[in-house]
Amino acid sequence: PELRQDPLTREWVVIAPGRARRPRQVPEPTTAPTRPAVTEPECPFCPGNEDRTPEELWRLTGADGTWDVRVVPNRYPVLSAGPGPARRRMDGPFISADAFGAHEVVIETPRHDLDLPDLDEAAATNVFAAYRARSRALRAIRPGLVLPFRNHGQTSGTSLRHPHSQIIAVPVVPPKYRQRFDIARAYYDDRGSRLHTDVTAAEISDGTRVIAASDHVVAFAPFASTAPYEMRVVPREAEASFADVADETLAETARMLRRLLAAVRGLLGDVPYNYLILSAPSGEECTAYFSWHIEVLPRLTVAAGFELGTGMAVNPVPPEQAAARLRRAMARPADSGR
Ligand code: UDP
Ligand code: ZN
Numbered sequence: 001p002e003l004r005q006d007p008l009t010r011e012w013v014v015i016a017p018g019r020a021r022r023p024r025q026v027p028e029p030t031t032a033p034t035r036p037a038v039t040e041p042e043c044p045f046c047p048g049n050e051d052r053t054p055e056e057l058w059r060l061t062g063a064d065g066t067w068d069v070r071v072v073p074n075r076y077p078v079l080s081a082g083p084g085p086a087r088r089r090m091d092g093p094f095i096s097a098d099a100f101g102a103h104e105v106v107i108e109t110p111r112h113d114l115d116l117p118d119l120d121e122a123a124a125t126n127v128f129a130a131y132r133a134r135s136r137a138l139r140a141i142r143p144g145l146v147l148p149f150r151n152h153g154q155t156s157g158t159s160l161r162h163p164h165s166q167i168i169a170v171p172v173v174p175p176k177y178r179q180r181f182d183i184a185r186a187y188y189d190d191r192g193s194r195l196h197t198d199v200t201a202a203e204i205s206d207g208t209r210v211i212a213a214s215d216h217v218v219a220f221a222p223f224a225s226t227a228p229y230e231m232r233v234v235p236r237e238a239e240a241s242f243a244d245v246a247d248e249t250l251a252e253t254a255r256m257l258r259r260l261l262a263a264v265r266g267l268l269g270d271v272p273y274n275y276l277i278l279s280a281p282s283g284e285e286c287t288a289y290f291s292w293h294i295e296v297l298p299r300l301t302v303a304a305g306f307e308l309g310t311g312m313a314v315n316p317v318p319p320e321q322a323a324a325r326l327r328r329a330m331a332r333p334a335d336s337g338r
Helices: 017-021 123-137 175-191 195-206 247-268 305-310 319-333
Strands: 001-005 014-016 057-062 067-073 088-091 094-097 102-107 147-154 164-170 208-212 216-219 231-235 271-279 292-298
Touching: 001 164, 057 123, 057 195, 102 123, 123 147, 123 164, 123 247, 175 195, 175 271, 195 208, 195 216, 208 231, 208 247, 247 292, 247 305, 247 319
Parallel strands: none
Antiparallel strands: 001 014, 001 094, 057 067, 067 102, 088 094, 102 164, 147 164, 147 271, 208 216, 216 231, 231 292, 271 292
């Protein structure tokens, strides 16, 4: 793969022909039972098939000696492992760079049939412990960006059903990301306080968009939500990078995500979504400026000409309404179907 920068936007694009070869398992045949088996013989992430993902980057072993979570290199990586920093090549207005970095898969559970909201709290926490451990290792690639994310459902990009997330480390700071960081830093320079902390405090005091809160984390539908049922999960006591999150906050974050995703499923059914764990750019983890946060984006609308042309999202569900519905869904007992 190769990184290329569009001279008109300064946005980086990964040209990755190897990605076209990855297997697609979704959708499964319509005649298949609605509930998948505990293990699938053909699934590369199921127990018994570990020889298909032999290189293990991280693992959590249970009391019985079998694995609870495994992190392995992505077999069809968007970025390939290699030495940094990303040396630029210039050809007139065109800039390109080697697409080294990392692309890893977090196999969240040995159970093929359990999705993240179905895991118990300890198992969900293990998944977030994997994000933290790998974020710590991958921030050595800098300047750059470490991003754990989860795709769920067909239109969110999932090609494999076994519960999994991915972690990428890119060797450049994308301009949109740079802008977020710069906004937070400028805010600090002006006011001497952290933007994310002030926004969270304002959301809590307004209250209409708060979905759930615990000792260390808060979930709300952002004031300017770009999508229906968009949710943001933020820590009360912030670290700039998820790599530095404390144990208790990590466990509460896992619990919160699990409950939010269960609420989304209870309210809207098994809709596609993505979540992203955003941290300060690697090497710029000053706690005064930035706080890591999680964006959960259900995929219920499709961006068309207006959105693509203006960069302005059109969101048909006011976040106050989304939050009220999500609060009610969270108060209901867990999904009985599972
Ligand atoms: N994959 C892998 N080993 C395999 C089969 C698949 O590493 O034997 C990877 C595949 O490249 C893909 C990921 O597992 O990146 C599955 O990810 P997901 O379905 O979330 O979305 P995708 O990345 O395909 O858009
Ligand atoms: Zn499986």
